[in-house]
Amino acid sequence: MTTFFLTRHAPHRLVDAVLVGRMPGASLDDNGREQARRVAGLLAGRGVTAIQSSPQTRARETAQPIAGQTGLPIEIAEAVDEIDVGDWTGRPFSALKEDPLWQRWNRSRSSARPPQGESMQELQARVMRHLYQISSDRPDGRVVVVSHAEVIRAALLHALNISLDDFWLLEIAPASVSTLVIEGHTAEVARMNERLAS
Secondary structure, three states: OEEEEEEEOOOEOOOOOEEOOOOOOOOEOHHHHHHHHHHHHHHHOOOOOEEEEOOOHHHHHHHHHHHHHHOOOEEEOHHHOOOOOHHHOOEEHHHHOOOHHHHHHHHOOOOOOOOOOOOHHHHHHHHHHHHHHHHHHOOOOEEEEEEOHHHHHHHHHHHHOOOHHHHHHOOOOOOOEEEEEEEOOEEEEEEEEEOOOO
């Protein structure tokens, strides 16, 4: 049985204002750095055996204090990178809200895709392939995976057997931890959107 602590990166100044996607340069703000330290404290007592991070700066910065607390190296994992939102990368949400494609994307995640980007099904397939592989390679692992809201949603929706169209049912807050357990071909959600009291 492999336990995954799926951790969303801590806040940065563009959260909830801009669809950052894979745009370079989105670093944690002061609040984000403090929340990353607090998440590291939360995870320190959980017997973590490995830390993986999305290549994005905000994820790597969130993983750093966890590595400091546990003494473990950070493994960069392309498979848990942010969803590629293509032409929408870096656009303010206020500019996207009237776009019919954006509206369709938020109604039909199972079939729509960002222009020149990646579908939610493709994201879910790459993430679950990776997590099942880790589970096979590290059957007793307790692995922190620092990633992004859509990546974590995709994994949890798979485990819960919920349609990608219902992504909005799952809140994945910045600096939250959702615990997923994989044994063989079975994935189960043990805890979702765990957050430290402010």
